[in-house]
Amino acid sequence: MPRFQFTIHATDGKARRGTIAMQRGEIRTPAFMPVGTAATVKAVKPQDVRASGADILLGNTYHLMLRPTAERVARLGGLHKFMGWDRPILTDSGGYQVMSLSELTKRSEEGVAFASHLDGSRHMMSPERSMEIQRLLGSDIVMAFDELVPTTSTRDVQAKAMERSMRWAKRSRAGFDSGEEHAARAALFGIQQGALDEGLRKASADALKDIGFDGYAVGGLAVGEGQEAMFGVLDYAPGQLDEAKPRYLMGVGKPDDIVGAVERGIDMFDCVLPTRSGRTGQAFTRTGPINIRNAKFAEDQGPLDPTCPCPVCGTWSRAYLHHLVRAGEILGAMLMTEHNLWFYQTLMADLRAAIEEQRLTAFANDFRAKYQAKQG
Numbered sequence: 001m002p003r004f005q006f007t008i009h010a011t012d013g014k015a016r017r018g019t020i021a022m023q024r025g026e027i028r029t030p031a032f033m034p035v036g037t038a039a040t041v042k043a044v045k046p047q048d049v050r051a052s053g054a055d056i057l058l059g060n061t062y063h064l065m066l067r068p069t070a071e072r073v074a075r076l077g078g079l080h081k082f083m084g085w086d087r088p089i090l091t092d093s094g095g096y097q098v099m100s101l102s103e104l105t106k107r108s109e110e111g112v113a114f115a116s117h118l119d120g121s122r123h124m125m126s127p128e129r130s131m132e133i134q135r136l137l138g139s140d141i142v143m144a145f146d147e148l149v150p151t152t153s154t155r156d157v158q159a160k161a162m163e164r165s166m167r168w169a170k171r172s173r174a175g176f177d178s179g180e181e182h183a184a185r186a187a188l189f190g191i192q193q194g195a196l197d198e199g200l201r202k203a204s205a206d207a208l209k210d211i212g213f214d215g216y217a218v219g220g221l222a223v224g225e226g227q228e229a230m231f232g233v234l235d236y237a238p239g240q241l242d243e244a245k246p247r248y249l250m251g252v253g254k255p256d257d258i259v260g261a262v263e264r265g266i267d268m269f270d271c272v273l274p275t276r277s278g279r280t281g282q283a284f285t286r287t288g289p290i291n292i293r294n295a296k297f298a299e300d301q302g303p304l305d306p307t308c309p310c311p312v313c314g315t316w317s318r319a320y321l322h323h324l325v326r327a328g329e330i331l332g333a334m335l336m337t338e339h340n341l342w343f344y345q346t347l348m349a350d351l352r353a354a355i356e357e358q359r360l361t362a363f364a365n366d367f368r369a370k371y372q373a374k375q376g
């Protein structure tokens with residue numbers, strides 16, 4: 001297998017059906033990456049994550065650096081061995097969590113000093129330190145470290161954050177390349193910033209292209225701006241990036257967000273929604289999300305989703321899952337999460353088939369009509 005090779009097999013409008021070949025395996029795109037925050041996709045064993053159709057999962061640098069620490073994971077043979085997942089792992093840079101979860105943050109050109117949300121211990125995160133942590137974890141796809149500001153900030157604040165992010169992207173590139181052994185088998189993605197401003201997005205895309213990355217993320221979206229504003233950016237942002245490289249929309253999203261973003265040329269996604277929702281009793285179905293705690297499911301003998309091929313839908317009823325979740329049984333969270341992961345991966349497989357067969361618009365319109373049908 002090559003270090004990193006992206007092949008586009010088919011296109012339909014702006015959408016692309018591709019494959020990323022890496023040493024730990026192939027990633028079919030458009031791809032959805034389940035989030036394995038603390039070296040676990042919560043409530044699901046790695047073999048069951050794989051059985052749902054996931055080719056790659058995401059690990060969180062911020063959480064792992066604090067506990068059990070990247071150095072300990074490295075001593076134990078790396079993240080893949082530690083958690084029992086032998087396929088590709090993408091790690092985020094830690095920037096988002098450092099700037100949203102931690103306390104007493106202090107930003108400078110060097111990086112971000114912060115206090116752990118776990119125990120208040122002081123840490124410094126910088127492009128160089130983020131690259132080091134992701135290398136210690138043994139990440140396959142490493143994300144550049146960037147600076148985030150709210151989309152509601154002034155254009156001047158947005159511009160300064162984007163420009164600093166591009167300087168940090170350059171330092172990330174150098175830091176990644178300095179780990180020669182790791183750089184020979186892993187990939188590095190740059191992150192486009194610029195909030196909701198087309199000019200800033202273009203400047204960011206050009207700066208990243210000059211540095212050169214294996215793939216490009218559209219960053220700074222899905223942070224509360226709403227689907228309409230996000231799609232507004234996605235109408236032009238993917239087209240500003242190198243079309244020969246994969247495009248990753250970080251932190252997205254709801255099923256209809258994903259369908260709309262695939263139509264706009266996005267190849268990769270990650271989101272906590274299927275796993276987090278599974279633990280709170282929300283199941284995704286092709287006719288919209290349902291809350292299994294709802295009393296109307298107490299004696300419903302049907303599966304969560306009659307169209308779903310997953311092992312949960314093949315075995316257990318809505319009534320049983322309603323009971324488990326209401327009773328706070330651990331198995332309830334496990335089964336709901338497993339179904340939700342299958343829902344997301346089945347949707348991605350359907351999107352890939354629709355692109356291959358040049359019927360994406362019809363598929364997307366049909367999906368939206370059914371998904372938005374009201375149920376409880």
Ligand SMILES: [Zn+2]
Pocket residue numbers: 304305308309310311312313314339340342343
């Ligand atoms: Zn299912």
